[in-house]
Amino acid sequence: MSAVLELSRMSVALPLGGFLSRARLPILMDVSLSVGRGESVALVGESGSGKTTLARAVMGLQAVSGGSIALDGQAVEGAAGHARLRRDAAMMFQDATASLSPRLTVGYLVTEPFRIHGVALPDPEGMARELLAKVGLPPAMARRYPHELSGGQARRVGVARALALKPRLVIADEPTAGLDVSVQAEVLNLMADLRAEMGLAYLIITHNLALVRHVADRVVVLYLGRVVEEGPTAQVFAAPAHPYTASLIAAEPRPDPRQRRMDLAIRGEVPSVLRRPSGCEFHTRCPMAREMCRTTAPTLAPIGAGRQARCHFADQNKDQQGEQHAVEHR
Amino acid sequence: MSVLSVEGLSVSYRVPGGRLQAVRDVSLSVGRGEVLGIMGESGCGKSTLAAAMIGLLPQGAEVAAGAIRLNGTDMLRLPGEEQRRLRGQRIAMVFQDPMTAFNPVLTIGRQLADFVGAHGGGKGAAEIAGMLERVGIPDPGRCLGRYPHELSGGMRQRVAIAAALLMQPDVLIADEPTTALDVTMEAQIIHLLRDLRTSFDGAIVVVTHHLGVIAELCDRVAVMYAGEVVEEAGVDALFHDPRHPYTRALLSCDPAVVMPGSGHLPTIGGRIPDLTALPAGCAFAARCGMAEAGCGAPVPRHRGAGRSVLCHRSAA
Numbered sequence: 001m002s003a004v005l006e007l008s009r010m011s012v013a014l015p016l017g018g019f020l021s022r023a024r025l026p027i028l029m030d031v032s033l034s035v036g037r038g039e040s041v042a043l044v045g046e047s048g049s050g051k052t053t054l055a056r057a058v059m060g061l062q063a064v065s066g067g068s069i070a071l072d073g074q075a076v077e078g079a080a081g082h083a084r085l086r087r088d089a090a091m092m093f094q095d096a097t098a099s100l101s102p103r104l105t106v107g108y109l110v111t112e113p114f115r116i117h118g119v120a121l122p123d124p125e126g127m128a129r130e131l132l133a134k135v136g137l138p139p140a141m142a143r144r145y146p147h148e149l150s151g152g153q154a155r156r157v158g159v160a161r162a163l164a165l166k167p168r169l170v171i172a173d174e175p176t177a178g179l180d181v182s183v184q185a186e187v188l189n190l191m192a193d194l195r196a197e198m199g200l201a202y203l204i205i206t207h208n209l210a211l212v213r214h215v216a217d218r219v220v221v222l223y224l225g226r227v228v229e230e231g232p233t234a235q236v237f238a239a240p241a242h243p244y245t246a247s248l249i250a251a252e253p254r255p256d257p258r259q260r261r262m263d264l265a266i267r268g269e270v271p272s273v274l275r276r277p278s279g280c281e282f283h284t285r286c287p288m289a290r291e292m293c294r295t296t297a298p299t300l301a302p303i304g305a306g307r308q309a310r311c312h313f314a315d316q317n318k319d320q321q322g323e324q325h326a327v328e329h330r
Numbered sequence: 331m332s333v334l335s336v337e338g339l340s341v342s343y344r345v346p347g348g349r350l351q352a353v354r355d356v357s358l359s360v361g362r363g364e365v366l367g368i369m370g371e372s373g374c375g376k377s378t379l380a381a382a383m384i385g386l387l388p389q390g391a392e393v394a395a396g397a398i399r400l401n402g403t404d405m406l407r408l409p410g411e412e413q414r415r416l417r418g419q420r421i422a423m424v425f426q427d428p429m430t431a432f433n434p435v436l437t438i439g440r441q442l443a444d445f446v447g448a449h450g451g452g453k454g455a456a457e458i459a460g461m462l463e464r465v466g467i468p469d470p471g472r473c474l475g476r477y478p479h480e481l482s483g484g485m486r487q488r489v490a491i492a493a494a495l496l497m498q499p500d501v502l503i504a505d506e507p508t509t510a511l512d513v514t515m516e517a518q519i520i521h522l523l524r525d526l527r528t529s530f531d532g533a534i535v536v537v538t539h540h541l542g543v544i545a546e547l548c549d550r551v552a553v554m555y556a557g558e559v560v561e562e563a564g565v566d567a568l569f570h571d572p573r574h575p576y577t578r579a580l581l582s583c584d585p586a587v588v589m590p591g592s593g594h595l596p597t598i599g600g601r602i603p604d605l606t607a608l609p610a611g612c613a614f615a616a617r618c619g620m621a622e623a624g625c626g627a628p629v630p631r632h633r634g635a636g637r638s639v640l641c642h643r644s645a646a
Contacts, residue, residue, distance in 0.1 A: 046512040047483070150601070151372065178509075180371035180539055185583040185595035192594070207512055210586035214595070234590070251517035253542030255586050257565045260546055264521055266514045269482055 002073030003034040004169045004201045005058070005089070010067035012050075012057050012225075024065065025273060027053050028225045031067070035169060038195065040202040042216035042233070044209065044248065048270045050225035051205045055171050058203075059091055072168070087117050090162035092172040096154040100146040106132070106157055107142030113164040131160040135190060152183035159190060163198075171203045176211055188214055209252050213237060218306075221245050224273060224281050227300055231307035239322030241309035243286050246321055280312070288313065332399075333500045333533045334383065334421070335359035339396030341378050341387065348606040352378040354557040356396075360501070360533040360550075365523070367548030367565070368537045371580075373602050375557040380505050380537045385417045401500065422494035426506040428486040431493075432478040438489055439474030446496050458496065464529075465492045466522055484515030491522065495530060502526075503535045508543055520546050541584050545569055553577050556602050556613035563637035573637070573644045575618045612642060620644075 010031045013024035028050045035041045043051050056062035058069060060082030069076040069085075076085050090113075093099040100109055107128040114121040121127060129139045135156040146154060155175070162170050175191065176184040192215065194200050204216060212219055212233060219236050221229040221244065229242040240246040250265035268285045271277055277284045283293040292312060300310040303318060311317065341353040353375045360366040370376045381387050383398060385405070397404040400420055405413050425431050433441060442458045455474070462470035465488045478486060487507060494502055504523065508516040524547060527534060536547055544551055545565065552562045553574065561574035572578045576598075581587065583596045600617040603609055609616065611626040618625070620643050632639045634646030 046514055181541065181580060181584045182371065182598040184585060185597045188585060189594050189597065209513065210584075213590045214585050214588070248513060251513045252586070253513075253516065253520060253540070253546045255541040255545045255569065255581070255584055257545045257569055261517070264517060266517070269484060269515070 002070075003036050004039075004072060005033075005035040005203065006070040006073075007031055007033045007054075007058070008068050008070075010054075010057065010069065011065050012053055012062060013065040026225060027273060028057070031222075031225075031227055033220055033227070033230075035201050035203050037168070038199045038201055039218070040195065040204065040216050042204045042206060042212040042219045043222060044207060044212060044219060045222035046207065046248075046270050048224075048273070049222040051207075051222060052173065053225075054222075055091070055173055055203070055205055058171065059086060059089070087165055088167055089169040089171060090165070090167040092155075092158050092162050092170060092175050094174040094177050096151070096158040097146055097149070099158060100154060102146050104145075105142060106137075106144050106146070106149070109146070109157060110142075110160045110164060113161060117165060119165065127164075131164060134163060134194070135160045136186075150183075151179055152186060155179065155183075155187055156190065159187075159194070163194065166198070167200070169201045169203065171205070173205045174208070175204065175206070176208060177206075184211075191215060209237075209249060221248070224270065224276060226281070226310065227308070228282065228310045229308065230300075231309075235307065238325045239318045241303050241307065241314040241318035241321075242282075242311045243288055243317060244282050245309075246317065247285075247287070280310075282311075288317075332359035332361045333401060334535070335399045336379070336383065337397045337399065339379070339382060339398065340394040341375075341382055342392055342394055343388075344390050344392070345606060350605045351608060352391075352557055352605065353382065356554075356557075356559050358552055358559065358562070360535055362500075362531055362533055363527060364550065365527055365534045365536060365548045367544040367551040368535065368554060369539065369541070369544050369551055370554035371539055371602070373556075373605070374554040376537050376539075376554050377505065379554070380423075380503055380535070383501075383535070384421050384423050384503055385413060386423075419497060420499050421501045421503065422497050422499040424487070424490050424494055424502065424504040424507050427510050428483070428490040429478060431490055432486070434478055436477070437474065438476050438478065438481070442474070442489075442493055442496065445493055458492075461492045461496050462489065465489075465495070466518070467492070482515070483511050484518060487511065487515075487519055488522065491519075491526075495526070499532055501533045501535065502530070503537070505537045506539070507536065509538070509540065516543070523547055541581065542586060553580070556608070557605060558613065558640060559638075560614065560640045561638070567637060573639045573646065574614075574641050575620050575644065576614045579617075579619075612640075 012028040013026045016023040016025050045051050053062060057064050071085050071088060110128050110131045111124045128142045132139060132141055137156055176187055216233045219233045220227055223244050229245045240249060247266035266285055271284060279295045280293040280298050283289040298310050298312045300308050302308050303314050336356055336358045339353055339356045343350040343352055356379060368376045393406060398406055459470040462473055467473050467488055508519050548565050551565055551568045552559045555576045561577045572581055579598045585595060588595055598617055603613050612629045615621040615625040625642050629640050629642060632646035637646050639646045
């Protein structure tokens, strides 16, 4: 059975500016990724890793310079292809309130996708009620305007809009950013319920690892526009094979004062894409970098069932990290 | 002795249809070398409290009662000009998005020099560069010649902290200092603030809704709900032996503490009460699993060793 979304060796490069200049700056390089039916995949990485560019490229908001995108096994090409993709895949935006037009009512907003895609809608009010009910909002909400909503409610309206055309895939960009913990839990529960009810697949873009742990079956880690690790979430968290993944996990603040981290897992900042380091691009920040890392670029290689990593010492790391994890959780 | 203490502070806003009681009878204090966390969800009054501490309450806000003492002096009783001067020199603030705190068309060096000049410091470029180095900026000389947009979010936050420290304040208030940052930068800023706690001889107040930041950084924590401090305790006691039902509910629904694969995450049903028409008695009762008829009566504050709890049904 084909995947809902399949990216093969997708690349995005931006023009470097300068009139008549042909120079292009690579932002995403050879990214392959698939999201199966009903599967939830998380894309993680720091700002500047290319997460948002990837989502924009999938939705057709950013031209790709190489590779291909397929939806349900069919290649997505040109404006017509992306129009089909935008109908079958929905986007949940980071700033939920800002993504809702302030002068339209909630009832109009949740049924707007039908109008945009020219789908006949005999009973807009009934449909609005149905969609609001699906995301746990009362029917009276249909008469409200976006500024009257709380952050959690605006997020729910965003979800209702995304669900209007019964998509098979939802691309969610930081779905819980800026929400209070209790509201965060509500949104995550809602996403899980919709997945169970409607068989939705998710591509979740986030740097919130707690969120990844709860909702993603698989996780893909990006660094400077390249996939550096990929695998089933539980395995990657228990035994990260790439030092970058291990540092991200270790940097997460823990809600337990008895487990304070006294050392810094990762120093420095993401290098600029204008000056990519030689060899392994992570070597400038890697705690275990050796001589060969400065000169030889590692490839993305399989390391056991369903896992891949781009590190010369991936197998070793995975085993060591796995042992450490087992000791900590004994 | 505490550097900053808030005593019985109440702040309200005039809104159409009445008064919104944003901060209600809050008492807190923080000493030198101590990090106090103020934790709560949106609308709980934590930002209004921070604004009141630094004297930046918006138009329409009114201090209905209470005192804010800096080294013993009640700032609210001082004449306007003196109050401004005292706060400007002795209390510094770091905001969530440091981009908004800088002027985009001036270099970092120029802004820091102006800033120090305005507060009567008269410090030289060497001192400014030294401070940038202390907050972990790798090449301070080059940083001084840059514009705010040329720095990453993490670097801007470091510069904002350096600017605050150049004043040698008694109190540093950080409002959601890591919310706009990546997890890696967040960890670095937490480490920086932790280091400062020992090297900078002042008090630090951290306002955040992020439980992880509180646990990593604070010594003591005040939990706010609907404008009141419902529980105050040492950080270890708060996370390992929370007493107020709201604190317990909040800690239990953080996705970072719940084991994955355990199905639905716990949530707190209902919403915070309307702050213009507060219920009699406990403000959390409508959402509380332990509530009973008696919770409608005025709520007692129980005090125990190093903690206080505002609840009918839990002891300190």
